[in-house]
Amino acid sequence: MFDTKTVSMEWGGKTLTLETGRIARQADGAVLATYGETVVLCAVTAARTVKEGQDFFPLTVHYQEKFFAAGRIPGGFFKRERGATEKETLTSRLIDRPVRPLFPEGFYNEINVIAQVLSYDGEVEPDVLAMIAASAALTISGVPFMGPIGAARVGYVDGEYTLNPRQDVAAAGALDLVVAATRDAVMMVESEAKELSEDVMLGAVLFAHDEIKKVVNLIVELAEQAAKDAWPLDKVEDKSGTLEELRGLIGEELAEAYRITDKGERRDRIDAARAKAREHFEKLDQTDPAEYLGKLKLVKKLESDIVRKAILKDGTRIDGRRTDQVRPIESEVHILPRAHGSALFTRGETQAICTATLGTKDSEQMIDGLEGLSYSNFMLHYNFPPYSVGEVGRFGAPSRRDTGHGKLAWRALRAVLPSKEDFPYTIRVVSDITESNGSSSMATVCGGSLALMDAGVPLKRPVSGIAMGLILEGQEFTVLSDILGDEDHLGDMDFKVAGTSEGITTMQMDIKVAGITREIFEAALRQAKEGRAHILGEMTKALGEARTELSAHAPRIESLQIDKSKIREVIGTGGKVIREIVAETGAKVDIDDEGLIKISSSDPAQIEAAKAWILGIVEEAEVGKxxxxxxxxxxxxxxxxxxxxxxxxxxxxxxxxxxxxxxxxxxxxxxxxxxxxxxxxxxxxxxxxxMRVVDQETGEELEDTRPPREPRGDRGGDRRGPRASGDRGGRGDRGPRGDRNGGGDRGPRRDRDGDDRGGDSHIPAFLKDD
Incomplete structure (x- = not known):
């Protein structure tokens, strides 16, 4: 019934299998990818026609994790998968970024790529498998995809690279790097590292590329068995004549505009040139609007040619800088009086207000995913309002771009944060981009680092970041440091590197052409290192290391370790004791199963009161104290x-x-x-x-003026000093018990029947002595 095609290979200690023809047969391309016991289904569909007037490529990628894949039911009120989580959004971007440049220019058919995790073994992240499945599905679908690509994850443990390491191994190592590549060149890099050198990072990328070639060959093997007929493409019209016409009309004006440093003034001059071209073509093509619009699109091509040739031939950039020069930097800290930590970082026309807020354990972020419920004590949120680029636009929930940029900065900073044991705070960094013309994510890294240090977070070292660009024409290339927004749009690479003086903490690369070579990669890393060092020096002028004191408005947290046997006493029946401590002192008190207690408050007196109360419960009283x-x-x-x-x-x-x-x-x-x-x-x-031996005012011990008591005897002798018979103030020798009113002889006790109770109970009363 099914015409199933399957290919397999051993890869990184597990079997990688790609299958098509059994599931989702109505999609243009569908691949079921299995790695170990993790299974991802990816289906690709493409529109046969292009919407009228559409002039962009509408590729949409959706990655979704099904909770049943891990044998779990979603938490919360709604017991089904809903909107995309942060991880799903990031993985969707991870798939999108390397495949988008591999569609031909002018292809505007809408394409939908949907990847769903159907089984998860808990060992290897399914994101790389989803990238492979997406590439395979696109390759066999017949759409004009210039792939395939492969993907791999690389770890670095004890000086050795590991392919697709288990999650616990990756977490314990110094590197978590994902690479996507064709057989010939690297297309995308995403990484988090613990201050590794440029050589180690480059080696990891090359190691991944060697392994990716095996995956590409496997996808090609599947395509040879199951690929659909390739879609016919419209013949590309030769527009070189129109381009030259435009160059003569507005070429000089555009060249002059791109020599203006100020972004706003430059935009105005470019808009004026575009308006001139629009007016010219409106007169020529009044009867054919499509032809008119097609010619206007060439203005962007002309702009790209002008900027790229100026950089390659003369080394002249848009704002007049050298290719390795960083724009002027201004850094300020403690700009907001009530924030726990704050910084204003400005690099050229890119600016970010970054704040750091410290909270207690109950402020941790709860994450519900395939791996189970987990908590994160470090968050970084990035916001990009439209006014930052002088535009009117949507303002509200974070976009996929906002989520991706925030996560990049999060990776850059996490490597230098103190451990929970050394700094038991929940940390939130917020970056609000107030101006943008160049990498705002790297401005977030720099501003976030300063804000954390201003808040008193003891970072190992400050972190800086820089965005690198590339102009590539044939074998000729130029790497650009600290790229502008226009250089990003018109260039061939967006390469971001962040790290400390000791090494790289994150590296992200996106390529707009069919990959880059090792030579280009090495040049970009070398130039980025120099730029990061310069930026760190400028940041140090504002604040070189973390403050030794927390903000007066930040909570203080003190840790107290008690014996596990005392936990119940501190909590009390139904939490009665710990609730009373919180209510009476005003401090927050958290206790874990190991007896570690964290007491927090912005008022040190409240912490001391709660601490004293808890110590009073768990400590033993001392005689004489x-x-x-x-x-x-x-x-x-x-x-x-x-x-x-x-x-x-x-x-x-x-x-x-x-x-x-x-x-x-x-x-x-x-x-x-x-x-x-x-x-x-x-x-x-x-x-x-x-009370009588303590001064009730000062708490000092007083001399005891009473005569000393006689030593205690046994229960038949003197207990508390001499006492007159009948006098409650003292007791005489009790000896054998007498009546209760006197201190003399009480005589032998009698049992309930009136018999004497002295002696052994088994002796009959009539045999007992008088």
Whole structure:
């Protein structure tokens, strides 16, 4: 029934299998990719016609993780997969970026690429498998795709590269790098590293490319069996004559415009040139609007030619800089008085306000994904309002671009953050782009680093970032440092590198041509290193290292380790004790299963109060030590005092003052704060306290002016000093018990039948001695 085609190979210790013809047969191309026990289905559909007036390539990629793939049910109120998560958005971009440049210029048919994770073994991330499945589906679909591409993940552990490492191995290593490439050239790089050198990063990319070639060959093998007929393409019209006509009409004006440094003034001059071309073609092509619009598109081509030739031939950039020169940088910190940390980073006409906010554990981000429920204590959110480029546009929920740029900066900074144990805060960085003409994601890295240091976050080292560009014509190329927005749009590469003085923390590359060579990659890395060092130097002028004190408005967190056996006492029945501590002191208290307690508040006094309370619960009282306490109950013979937070002791009426006290209420009242000394702790844990030997004002110990008590004897002897018969103030020798009113001989006890109870209970009463 099914005409199934399957190819397989061993790759990185697992079997990679690509299958088509059994599932999703109505799609233009559908591939079921299996790696280990992880399975991804990718289906590609393409529109046969182009919408009227459409002048862009509408490629849409959707990646979705099905919770059943990991044997899980989605959390929350809605028990089904809904809008794309951050990870799904990032993976959709990961697939889109390397395949988009491989469609021919002028191809404007709408294409839908949908990748769904159907099974997940918990070992290897499914994103690379989804990229491979998408490439295979496009290759066999018949659409004009100049692939295929392959993809691979590379780790770096103990000085060795690892292919598609398990998630736990990748997390423990120094590198998490994803590469997409054709057989001949690298198309995309996405990475997170722990301050690795340029040589190590380049080696990882080349290692990945060697492995990717095997995947490309496997996709080609599948296509030879199952590829559909290629779509016929319209013959590309020769427009060189029109282009030269445009060059004569507005070429000089565009060249003059692209020599203007100010972006706003440059835009005005370019718009004036475009208007001149529009007016010219309107007169010539009044009867054919399509022809008129087609000619206007060539203005962009002319702009690209003018800018690229100026850079390649003369080394002249749009704003007059050298190819390796970084724009002027201005850095300021602590620009917002109430933010925990803030910075304003300006590089040329790109500017970001970055803030750092410190929170407690309950502010951590909860992430519900295939791997299960997890929590993140570091967040970075990037916002790109339309006013930053002087435009009117949508303002609201973050776009895919916002999510991607924020994650890039997040990767750059995470490598230098302190551990949770050393700095137990939840950290949120927000970057609001207020001007943009060049890489705002790298401005976010620089501004975010300064804001974190301003907040007192002890970074290992500050981080800077730079965006590199490329102009490539045949074998001739020029690498550009700190590219402008126009250089990005008209160039062939967007290559971002961020890191410290010790090495790279993230690297991202997107290519708009059919890949780059090792020579270009090495030149870009070398030039980026020089640019990063320069930017770090400029940042240091504002703030070179983290502040030693947190903002006055930031919460303070103190950690306290207690014995696990004491956790129940701190929490109390149904959480009663810990809720009382929070309510009374105003501090937040978190306790984990290992007995690690984190106390947080912006008021140090509240932290100390909560800490003292908890220590009072878990610490043992010391005989002879003086404590602050509170009267919690008054009885006829004294008062019970709560001290050390969770302990009670008795102050006998005789220990309230040095003189005789008739009633405890003459001295104390419930709720009164008192100072007490621990006199005795009996084997059952009951505590006897004294107020009379402590100065209630200063807390200093007073000399005991009472005559010393006689030593305690056994229970048949003297217990508390001599006492007159019948006098409650003292006891005589009790000896054999007598009546309760006297301190003399009480005689032998009698059982309930009136018989004597002295001696052994099994001896008959009539045999007992008198």
């Amino acid at each position: 003086i404590y602050d306490g509170k009267v919690v109950n008054i009885v006829d013979f004294g008062a019970f005092v709560n001290f050390m937070g969770g302990k009670d002791g008795l102050v006998h009426v005789s220990e309230m003052k040095n003189e005789r006290v008739e009633k405890p209420t003459d001295v104390v009242s419930e709720g009164q704060a008192v100072k007490v000394k621990v006199l005795e702790i009996d084997p059952r844990g009951k505590v006897r306290l004294s």
